[in-house]
Every structure is written in C-alpha cells, then in structure tokens.
Amino acid sequence: MIAIIGGSGLSKLSTLDIDRREVVRTPYGEPSGALQFGHICDQQTVFIARHGYGHTIPPHAVNYRANIWALKHAGAEAIISVASVGGIAERFKPGSLLVPDQIIDYTWGRKSTFFDGPDQEVVQVDFTDPYDSGLRQRILTASAKAGETIFDGGTYAATQGPRLETAAEITRLERDGADVVGMTGMPEAVLARELELPYAAILVVANHAAGRGNSEHRISMDQVDITLQKAMARVRNLLQHFCSSCT
Template sequence: MLAIIGGSGLTQLSSLEIKRREVIRTPYGEPSGALTFGMLCDTPVVFLARHGYGHTIPPHQVNYRANLWALKEAKATEVVSVASVGGIRADFGPGVLVVPDQIIDYTWGRKSTYFEGTEEPVHHIDFTEPYDTRLRQRLLAAAAAAGQHAFDGGVYAATQGPRLETAAEVNRMERDGADLVGMTGMPEAALARELGLPYAALNVVANHAAGRSSSEHSIHFDSIEAVLQDAMIRVRCVLEQLCKV
C-alpha cells in the first residue's frame, strides 16, 4: 500500500475516497495525526499530514519516528513525501516540481534513529542513495504521464527551521552542492530506510531561496500561498497517475 506524507500545501487529498481514519499508537509517541485510509484511482492509499491536519507542528517538532513507524504498522509498503522547498539552483523557480536524488543534512538534535539506548545494538544503514531508485523513476514516469514536468534529480538540503535561511547560509549550501532547501527531509528519509520502506520525494519549489532572484533581499510570503495552491493541483495529478502505473 502506498503511503503519502503531505507537507505544507498538502494537508489533505481532495480526490481521496476516504474509507476510515485511524489513530495508531507507537513506542515513539504520537504521530502528527490520525492516518487517513482510502482509495485513490482504485488504489489503496494511506495519507498523513506531516505538520498535523491544522498545520500546527513546526518542522523541528515533527515526530518523524512515530510517523514512519505508524505507516509501517499500517502495512504501507512504500512512501512518497510531498514537501515545499526553496529553490537554490537558478532554474528551480517557484512552481517547479523536482524529484530529488540526494540529501545534505544540516539538522541537529532530532531523534534520527530507531536504534539507540543501552539495550539496542549499533546499527548502520547504507545511505549512499537516500531515495529509492525504482520509486523515483515511477514518480517521474507518473509526472510525464500526467503532463507535468518534474526535474529528475537535485540535492536537497535539510535545515533545522522553523526560521528560513540567511542568504549567507544559502550561499554555503550552494557551495556544498545543494539545489533545494527544505526543513523536513531528514530524518524522515533515513528512518524510512531503517524500516525498509522504499521512500522518494516530490518537492514543490515555493520560492527562490534567500538571496536568490526575487528573494534577493527578502522572502515574499504573500506570493507563496498562490504558488502552492497552483502547484498542489499538479501534484495531485501526479499522485493520481502514480496510482495508475
């Protein structure tokens, strides 16, 4: 069963034929909200709003471990993350869709593994390619079939939040090789890998990153909502097509 984690701009799937909602308890506390089970294009899907259904949980306080654990308990077999990001690369402007292929983690202090404590053995995962290759390709194929262009590849920089970045920080990330900047990609991707859940992301560029183009001197929040409203319509088309392929 496909699991979809919705970020800013995607707190619900309007085309999801809802069957039930279920609160799942985990050893790691409460998930961001109840899981919504339903059918999307005749395919079973479970949906979770990462920031809560009222968008009340900031990125650094999301219980990523509980979220992924709950999806695994719900019999999810793969996870697609939808998240809004800032575009660092010049051609990653507002409204662009990207299926990233790499991550740089700048977060700190987040609970980032299931294997910790004196009773747990040390556990290392291979994270050379943080996103599942097959699921990435299916996302790209779904975008093409839906008539939506999505860039194949990009380096996602995960920052702590909830504040946005300074121009100097974005300059540093660009020197490090980052193309996109967001706040929720880690430890979500690593936890999915620990649980053996294929994981891929569909990123929506909401704005140019700090110090870039129209964001050279400040981020214009008034335009972000309009960008996301339009982009999420296209994201839903991609997700619907993903359920058909």
C-alpha cells in the first residue's frame, strides 16, 4: 500500500476512489485527520492531508510523529509527500515540479524522533541520502509516462514557519546550497526513515522565494493559490500514472 501525504493545495485527492475513512489513535497524539483508504488505478492507497482537511494546521504545529506512525500502523509500505515550496535557484520557477534528493533542516522545537524518552535506547539512523532512491526513480519514471516535466534533484531548505522568509534569509539559504524552501520537509523525512518507510517527495514551486523574481518586494498569496491550482492538477496526473505502474 502506498501512502500519500498532501500538502498545501492538495488537501483532497480527487483521483482516490475512497473505500473508507479511519480515525487512528497513536502513542504520539492525534494525526492531522482521518486516514482515507481507497484505490488509484487499482493500487491500494492511503491518504492524509498534512495541514488537516480544512487546511487549519500550520507547519510548525503539524503532529509529524502521529502522521507517520499512523501511516505505518495502517500498513503503508512507502510514502510520497507532496508539498509546495518557494523557488530559490533560477531554474525552479513557479509551476515547476521537482523530486528533491537532499534537505537542510532549519526547523527547531519540533518532535523529531521516535527514539525519545528515559527508557529509550540511543538510536542514530543514517540520513546521508534523506530520500529513498528507488522511490524517487519510480516517481521520475511515472512523470515521463504522464508527459509531465519534472526536475531530478534539488536541495530543500526546511524552515520553521509559519511566516515566510526575509530576502536576506533566502540569500543565506542560497549560500548554504539550498535550491527551494518550504516548511514541512522535516522532521517528516527522518521520522519515515526511523520507521524504515521508503520516503520521497514531489515538490511544487508555488512562487519565487523572497527577494527573487516577481517576489523581489512582496510575495502575492493570490498568485500562489493560482499557481498551486494549476500545478496540483499535474501532480494528480503524475500520481495516477505512478499508481498504474504499481499494479
């Protein structure tokens, strides 16, 4: 079973033929919402909206541990994360899709491990390559079959939010080697690694990052919404081809 986590612009997955919904209780509190079980092209799929189905949970308040644990508990064998980001590198313009291969974590104060507590042994998982290479390749192959252009690789800067970054902060992230910036990539990716769930991401560039392109002086949220609506249709097409290749 494939798990899909929907971010901003994908709080509902219209291509999912829903069989049932299930509220899952976890040792880590409440997930972002009920899990939706169903099929996409005969591929068994479970879906959860990261920010809640009414988009009411900000990035820093998402219960990442509960979400990942719930998906694992439900029988998910791999996770595809869908998230919106701002483009830092020139090649990542609004509307672009990419499958990142690296991440830099700038978040703080988030519950970022399952191995926490006085009775837990110290466990340090390898995170050299934060995204599963096999799952990434399957997404890239599906995008080609779907006729969707998608970039292979890129470094995701995960910031705390919920505010957007300053132009100076984006300049710093660029110096650090970041290509795009978002607020939900961590600790989601490492929690999946701790539970040995292959994890990869499809990122949608919703806007130029602060101080870049047409966001030089201000980021237009109205334009962000328009860009996401168009780009998420492409993501749904990609996911449909991904799932059809699994059956």
